[in-house]
Amino acid sequence: MQVVVVPSGDASVTLHDVEVASSTDGSPTDGSPDDGTVLVLDSTLVPEADLPDVVREREAAHDAPRWVWADTAAVYPSLLAAGARVARCWDLRLCRTILRNSALTAGTSYASAPRGPWDEARAVAVQDGLFDLAPRVALDAVAELRAQRAALAQAVADDGSPASGRLGLLLAAESAGALVAAEMTFAGVPWDAAEHDRILAEVLGPRPVAGFRPALLEAKLAEVREALGVTDLNPDSPAELLRQLRSAGLPVTSTRSWELREVDHPAVRPLLEYKKLSRLLTANGWHWLDTWVKDGRFRPVYVPGGVVTGRWASDGGGALQLPHAVRGAVRADPGWSLVVADAAQLEPRVLAAMSGDDAMARAGQAADMYEGMVAAGAVGTREQAKYGMLGAMYGGTSGESGRMLPRLTRAYPRAIGLVEHAARAGEHGDVVSTWLGRTSPRPATMAERAGEGGASDADQARDEDRARAHARTQARTWGRFTRNFVVQGSAAEWALCWMATLRGRLHALGGDSGTVTAGPHLAFFLHDEVMVHTPTHLATEVTRAVEESATEAGRLLFGDTAVEFRVSVATVDRYSDAK
DNA sequence: TCACAGGGCGCC
């Protein structure tokens, strides 16, 4: 891919003109004021080989310039590989997605314009970490930047609400996240393959030759067959397993673990154990190890903005589903440590802050927010607080969570009111938005994506009552989605600001020592949890940086809210020792 | 042989 700094007057606009983040607090990437320079990278003339030098020169010549480019995932990996780090960026593709869909920009010509080449561009891996834009089209980055600036400015002018003022922060945070994602892939998660193999052998038995089950897994299967009184059973086929279970007299309608657990039969216990072990083998067994761990590093590809709510997705290796069973294989290099931090009760704290619910904010001043709710007398036990809040945020109605809702509503009317309001909006087909302004898709969009169900259409045509019932069910389902969207999405925004701020502080701790991995660096991210790989002698300072970044993230999003954003931090050698 | 849907389950 050929990329070059466009040196023309048009492209070298100053950040002051661009008004990148409407927040006066500065960019969450490094905390410095937005008075730097914007450098636009456009696909043109200069050989890719020259690009790292160009970038390094500009980074040195300007104070934390903001690079504007089409797609961080397409450009940044090769820069990192060549030893060039970038302080800040504006990812036009990610920002475009936000601005084209946000309710705050819905009235702009930018949002209402038909789809164009920028909407089609997708970064795809070509080979060995080389990336390209497909399809190949000439994308005018300067024009797109101007259009995005104009849309942002118009949203602020039209709306004038605090919400419109936050949208710029979202663009900065999303872009910073793209830098973090590429850097984490570059750094990788330090992985001890021998330890992984030892863990697998301990619970599954030694690695078998291809085509055979590990010994301990085979033994579990033999127990299942014995208890069912059958000699032949493929437990990996849900349909066959269900047939066999039913002919053995088990009253089950599926082979799901939670349903099996309710049944009293000697085959259940070994079957559940088999499922557990089988899952480990297929998802994170030796094949996974061979495929994803090279030279002591697991390098997942993160996909910022890959989830509609704004959460990241991952591509390959199941990075965001790393099971606890193998976390012992994540080990710091000799002389290094892992600083692992997770945000305590992040979603309810975010809900308290965005709803301005003072009572819930006070509960959040406790280290454990759920205990704080118990101490305030809102509910009786921590479990009730936890499941009640989860139910409120997910739309659960049954069991403990449903029973707790009235009490929570009395104690925290503003917080519960916010999620209820979001649910009603979704049920009516309206969109909802996160704190910083990411907006949910409309239900029709999701229905089209899921494909139309032909049979159910026919049913609806035949039976009006059934059609109405179906519509009500669909509406409630969508209400649960929008209810959760506002909380999950806003929590994701807090996490972006947390990481972006932390990234800047870690860089400062490491000094200008060359590559990203020379000093303390982010190595892993899991929605509300981060891992820093650091020289052990810096672990104390890294811990402080993690905590201060959490506070700073809360301030960036919510200003002087009473809600405290607590993190629990542990310095460990192995990930499995973190909690 | 391939693509796809659905079951099931790991993570938050």
Added chain:
DNA sequence: AGGGCGCCCTGTGA
């Protein structure tokens, strides 16, 4: 009897 994902497996249909 909940929201969001990705991945592996099987079975099916082209």
